[in-house]
Structures are given as C-alpha cells and as structure tokens.
Amino acid sequence: MPNRVDLFSSFTLPSGLTLKNRAVKASMEEGLGNGQQLPDSEIFKLYQTWSEGGVGTILTGNVMVDRLAMTGPGGIALEHNTDLRPFVEWAHKGKLNGARLIMQINHPGRQVFANMEGKVLSPSDVALDLGKHSKLFGQPKAMTEEEITDVINRFVTTSKRAYDAGFDGVEIHAAHGYLIAQFLSPLTNKRHDKWGGEIENRARLLFVIIEQVKEAVPSHFSVSVKLNSADFQRGGFDVDDAEWVVKKLSMLGLDFVELSGGSYESPAMQGKTADGRTLQREAYFLEFAAKIAKVTDLPIMTTGGIKRLPVARHVVNSGPQLVGIASAFAFVPNLVDRWQLDSQFVAQTKVVRWHDKTLSGLANMALVTSQLRRIGNGKKPKTNASGIWALLIDQIRKRALTKRYIANKSE
Numbered sequence: 260m261p262n263r264v265d266l267f268s269s270f271t272l273p274s275g276l277t278l279k280n281r282a283v284k285a286s287m288e289e290g291l292g293n294g295q296q297l298p299d300s301e302i303f304k305l306y307q308t309w310s311e312g313g314v315g316t317i318l319t320g321n322v323m324v325d326r327l328a329m330t331g332p333g334g335i336a337l338e339h340n341t342d343l344r345p346f347v348e349w350a351h352k353g354k355l356n357g358a359r360l361i362m363q364i365n366h367p368g369r370q371v372f373a374n375m376e377g378k379v380l381s382p383s384d385v386a387l388d389l390g391k392h393s394k395l396f397g398q399p400k401a402m403t404e405e406e407i408t409d410v411i412n413r414f415v416t417t418s419k420r421a422y423d424a425g426f427d428g429v430e431i432h433a434a435h436g437y438l439i440a441q442f443l444s445p446l447t448n449k450r451h452d453k454w455g456g457e458i459e460n461r462a463r464l465l466f467v468i469i470e471q472v473k474e475a476v477p478s479h480f481s482v483s484v485k486l487n488s489a490d491f492q493r494g495g496f497d498v499d500d501a502e503w504v505v506k507k508l509s510m511l512g513l514d515f516v517e518l519s520g521g522s523y524e525s526p527a528m529q530g531k532t533a534d535g536r537t538l539q540r541e542a543y544f545l546e547f548a549a550k551i552a553k554v555t556d557l558p559i560m561t562t563g564g565i566k567r568l569p570v571a572r573h574v575v576n577s578g579p580q581l582v583g584i585a586s587a588f589a590f591v592p593n594l595v596d597r598w599q600l601d602s603q604f605v606a607q608t609k610v611v612r613w614h615d616k617t618l619s620g621l622a623n624m625a626l627v628t629s630q631l632r633r634i635g636n637g638k639k640p641k642t643n644a645s646g647i648w649a650l651l652i653d654q655i656r657k658r659a660l661t662k663r664y665i666a667n668k669s670e
C-alpha cells in the first residue's frame with residue numbers, strides 16, 4: 260500500500276506546537292550530569308548535534324523531580340531551588356535548527372540502585388525481582404499520603420521550571436517500571452486506599468499529576484505522557500489497561516501519548532519480554548499503538564526498534580502520528596538528514612545478546628551511553644565498540660559517579 264503520510268511532513272500538536280517532521284528523538288538518560296546533577300558542556304554539545312541533525316522533536320533523557328531519588332548517579336535533577344541557567348543553555352542548544360525540545364520528567368520509585376543510598380519509594384513494599392541481581396536495587400517502602408502529595412508537587416514544580424527555562428514542553432514518564440508505572444501495575448501496587456485496587460485508583464496518581472501540571476503551565480506549553488502499552492509481565496499492567504488509560508487521558512488536554520513497554524524486570528523496550536510474548540522485530544509496540552490509536556483522538560507516538568526509514572514511514576501510516584527513535588540516534592545523531600538524502604540508509608547500532616538478560620540489558624545501555632559521551636565530547640560514534648568493554652567502563656564510571664553523588668547529596 261502506498262504511504263500517504265510523509266514522515267518529513269510537519270505535524271501540529273493540540274497545544275498548537277508545530278513539529279517540523281514526525282521523527283522524535285526518544286529519551287535516553289545521558290548520565291552526563293555534573294556533580295550538582297546539572298546539565299553541562301557535554302549535554303550542550305550532544306543536544307546541539309541532535310538539533311542540527313534534522314530531527315523534528317527531541318525528548319531529553321529523564322530529568323528527576325527529586326535529587327534524592329535518582330535513576331542513576333550521572334542523572335540530572337530540576338527542583339524548586341535548582342540553578343536554572345544550565346537548563347536555559349540546554350533549551351537553547353536543543354532548539355537550534357527549529358527542533359522542538361521536550362523535557363522528560365521522572366521519579367524512579369523503587370528503581371533506585373541500592374548503592375546510591377537514595378529514597379526508595381513505591382506504592383507498596385514490593386522489591387524488584389531480578390533473580391541473582393535483585394540486590395542491585397534498594398528495598399522500597401510503601402508511600403505515605405504526605406509522600407504522594409510531595410511527589411505530585413515535585414512534578415508540578417519541575418514542569419513550571421522547564422517552562423521558565425525555555426523548553427517547549429514536558430513529558431511525564433509513566434512507563435518502564437518507574438514510580439507512576441509502579442502505581443499503574445497490580446504487581447507493585449497492593450494498596451487498599453484510593454491509590455490502589457481497580458485501574459481507576461491505580462491511574463489516579465498519573466491523572467492528578469497531569470491535572471495539576473496542566474493548571475500550573477500555560478496552555479501552549481506541551482504536556483505529554485510516556486506509557487507502557489503493557490508491562491509484559493503476567494498479572495501486570497496490560498494492553499486493556501493501557502487502552503482504558505489512554506481513553507481517559509484524551510480528556511486531560513495532553514499533546515500526545517508515547518507508547519513503549521516493559522521495565523527492568525521485563526525489558527520489552529529492548530525487544531525482550533518476561534512473559535514470553537513476542538514483539539514485532541522492528542517497531543516493537545506498533546501492533547498495540549495502532550490498536551490504541553483507533554480508540555483516541557490523542558496523537559500517538561510509538562518508540563522501540565526503529566532504525567529504517569521504511570519502518571518509520573510504516574508507523575506513521577498505521578495509526579500513530581509520531582515515531583520515537585532512541586538508540587539509533589546515539590549511533591547516527593543526524594539520522595533524519597541522512598534519511599532525507601538516502602531513503603535506504605540503515606542506522607547501524609551495536610547490540611549484544613548474552614544469556615544473562617540483566618547483564619545484556621546493562622551492556623546494551625552502556626554501549627549506547629558511551630556513544631552519547633563521544634558525541635558530547637565532539638567525537639564520532641563508534642559502531643564496532645565491544646559490549647564487555649563498554650559494560651566494564653560503564654561500571655567503573657558509575658562507581659565513581661556514585662561516590663560523587665553520595666558525597667554531594669547531603670549538601
């Protein structure tokens with residue numbers, strides 16, 4: 260069937276924000292925050308490279324709403340009293356060449372590495388189960404009502420400050436097993452109060468955060484959500500839940516919903532599931548995204564497994580309006596310009612497939628973040644990097660960053 264929608268055509272979001280094309284650089288935590296957990300020169304260079312490479316929209320790596328609850332030691336946090344100047348610079352660099360820049364905002368909940376000695380919160384006290392690697396993460400405590408209110412206020416504060424810094428919008432991270440996804444999933448949310456039980460209650464935190472963020476920012480500031488199409492765990496948040504949530508989201512004035520899937524326990528976003536369900540080889544979540552796109556007027560984006568232009572084109576002709584691409588942009592930062600010159604161009608990425616799924620996942624993340632560091636330092640990405648070597652360097656680097664984080668966090 261001929262393609263009707265052109266990937267390179269512009270798209271206007273409900274807020275009125277026009278994107279110059281339908282390709283979106285999806286979030287990748289860069290691990291390049293400085294000792295104060297602020298963006299710095301490597302981040303500026305990386306985002307300048309991306310914005311100059313032709314992509315319409317750039318989602319930042321997740322920015323934490325609480326510097327005491329971080330997804331990683333090189334992360335970035337934006338709180339009420341954080342120095343805004345580096346964020347203003349970040350916004351400037353990411354918006355060069357007419358690209359739109361959206362800050363992804365997140366709270367990790369229980370997905371906090373134990374050695375970071377941070378706050379480990381969750382709806383209930385259910386720890387991650389990664390078999391022999393479970394000890395990598397802290398033991399969560401069930402959140403009190405005050406802690407829930409604090410988290411809601413933090414999402415609002417970070418959104419307001421992203422607006423003040425010049426970002427075009429925020430994307431609330433409700434996927435990949437982080438705090439909001441922990442509330443959504445019956446496997447991690449065992450509460451009996453208004454925040455747990457039926458899906459109406461499990462989704463309450465997400466809805467309240469969106470409502471309060473929308474009230475606090477101007478209507479032209481883009482607010483969106485990243486949601487799992489499913490957790491891909493038996494008994495977890497599933498496709499019917501996602502469909503129900505998206506239907507409700509269409510009443511909250513969002514700009515788009517990005518559909519992904521999985522978590523540390525079931526790394527579907529890397530194409531592997533824990534419940535044995537097979538994903539599409541390319542555009543992993545397209546089947547679910549296309550189904551969900553049918554039941555909503557909200558623009559839908561799907562991310563995962565997209566490296567070729569024909570696949571990206573197929574996505575925007577199957578229901579979703581936007582295509583999210585993450586790792587390919589680490590190996591080819593000017594992917595959109597490349598595709599415009601050569602429609603057959605395939606982004607070569609390096610992926611390892613070891614027997615140990617947790618180690619494999621960490622190595623693949625390390626392979627990608629090592630490219631982000633190279634670009635941040637003005638070097639070309641490397642497609643022949645070794646997985647073991649990248650993992651080793653990453654572990655050494657993270658150890659040093661963790662020490663730095665612990666030393667600075669009490670200041």
Ligand SMILES: Cc1cc2nc3c(=O)[nH]c(=O)nc-3n(C[C@H](O)[C@H](O)[C@H](O)COP(=O)(O)O)c2cc1C
Nearest residue numbers: 285286287288320321528563564584585586624627
């Ligand atoms: C190094 C790395 C860091 C990531 N960080 C984030 C993040 O901060 N927020 C997020 O929503 N997803 C994050 N992801 C997941 C990607 O956004 C995306 O959903 C996933 O990689 C699948 O897309 P891809 O096949 O195009 O890479 C990350 C992925 C990688 C490889």
